[in-house]
Amino acid sequence: MKNLKLILAMLAFIFAIGLSFAFMGDTGSGAWINYNGVPTELELDPCQGNGNDCKVVFEDDPNQTEYTVYTDDTLSQTRKSNNPEPYIIP
């Protein structure tokens, strides 16, 4: 086959496209905050490791309020993080 190498390379590209769609995250982050009295799940998990209380701030919040992150919507158990600073969420 004359163009086998080109076809193989294009197939590899198409495979990568399929792979990226297959691994798109659709499960919950497992990170909850008390946002204005409402348990709210974050889109991503900002807590990695242990050592410090895991907290987040919203970048566009003029008050830069720090929200403690919890494991679930009962807001009973806090998450830990190795980052001493609050995670900035755009």
Next chain:
Amino acid sequence: MKWYQKHRETIVQTACLLFIVLFAYAGLTKLLEGHLFYDSIRNSPILGGKAMASLASWALPLSELAVALLLIWKKTRLIGLYGAAVLMLLFTGYTLAIVFFAPYRPCSCGGVISLLSWEQHLVLNAILLLLALMAIWSSLKNKGIPWKKTPQGR
């Protein structure tokens, strides 16, 4: 050595296919979940900052996709390999800085690679960098271009 010389073109082709899958996947993932990638860079202990995050969230995935496309065609393959080597050098430098100099380890979230620890990530990046350099060297050999420029007397 004879085996290597015989299969040099196959090795280069295989390396190119690997890089096509790697960079196309990485670039598309970063574009499809751009806000997550922006978050990661924004909160990076090494880079951080709004400006760097804004720049990287567009420049990096587009560069990766460009390199993947360049590697598809034989005429542009060598340029693509140079691009792959530069990107791998950047990624290796970043993971090196995270592992040895960062005050804390951030989340390495995203697709298949998130299953690796930062140390494993560093080893993988170093191996891929060596692979890119080897593919460049083999490509230049195939074309008959000397690896080093030798001074020519006049």
